[in-house]
Amino acid sequence: MVFEGLGNGSAMIPIILSEVGQFLRTGRSFQLLLVFVLGILITVSYFLGRRGKLWEIRPLEALEAIWEGVGRCAEMGRPVMILPGISGLGSPETLAGLTIFGEVAQRSAEIGVTPISSASSSEVILASEAIIRSAFTSAGKPELYATGKYVRWFGGDQFSYAVGAAGQVIADKPGMCLQIGYFLFDVIVAAETGSRVGSIQIGGTLGSLNMLAMFCDYVFIGEEIYAASASISRDKMATATIAGQDWVKLIVIVLLIVGAILGLAGNTDLYKLMGM
């Protein structure tokens, strides 16, 4: 950039903005700003947490039910089944599901409940195997782990996974079925089969929430799966980030209300600003 010949500083601002604008992709400036604000607020809440600030998190009914379910499995001598869905490791829902999977598997291994699982994506299968191995190792029972014993793969197709998981439910009769991750229609097959064998059904997803809710006793509604993945480990730092997340939700709610009022008044400035 050449700024020679510019008389004052204020004249440089449009030129700098124009230069920056050339690097930004069209229509994504507002998104970037929101992600930037989100990042700052979450980092602020994280550092406040590090300095001793304690955040009160609303108890999630489904999360409490998970521990009751693990206890029920121990009493009944049945395994606990955890299904992380049909997506790969690139899906945030799957990542949140795997975090919950890890904690549940570890608690199960500690009290002598067998954790079982199946997934559609082969990379999730490997992650699940590693999680269960880690759970048994952390519980001081590494000798109980065997590859392919707890995690089963029925193919990469959505329905072959669903039918396989349903077959696994019938064969092993788990005391609790935990379905947290990315699901589509496949969730109906496995969840209904779980209901029929009398297991507690706990689910959480975003897209197919309506279908999952039909068959589950407890549901993580939408982003509650991310809040659950942060708070299940009882890590204060991870829980602190939920506060930052809530601040951003507050900003979005304000934007929604202001946008609705402006829209009703015939003003489209905010809409145009968000589309920048």
Place this chain on the structure above:
Amino acid sequence: MSSLTYVRGYLVRLLIITGCLSALISWYFVSPQADTAFTELNIMNMNISLFTLFVGIITISARYIRTIKAREKYWPYQLYAMVLMILWVIMGTTVGLFSDFYQTAYLSTKITLHIAILGQIVFFMASGAYRVFRIRNLRTAIFAIGAATLCALNAPWIAIPFPQLDPFREWLLSHPGMAPGRGIMIAGAIGACALGIRVFLGLEKGALRVTEAA
């Protein structure tokens, strides 16, 4: 520090941060360098996923062969699956994946089975709906009435003779139905971004926990 600890503790995190940053920069900024880095990392990711597919097949074969040898429960089904897996591999490598023979065989088995499962899903949904829409209190009564209204308005024996009810059905779907759905999606997107930041900060224990403890 052993080389394995170095790989698990630092190199994996460095790769994750590089991958995330290249994806973010490539999405928001015009940067050919970030685009190239993201494409390369994406190809590496696809190769790793492909490799895990082989591991999956080896795992399933090891398990099935063990069960078949011991004549455990369901062994005939597993023998059938093993034979079919081998046959499909031979067929795919000899006649080609895009040949008419392979495609016909594939579609006539897979699509048929999919349709069978979809048929099963209809009964499962009816069974689930029976449990969910039972009226127990005022809240469940409103829920059940809303569901029954939508079902009825979507049924041809009501929708066709009474087309004037169609705007009401549209309103139910696009206002009370759409608004909470969008609310859930917006909150979910914010939650997903927060999860991404937790991964950056090393707070998300999910799959990363494995690399630490293993």
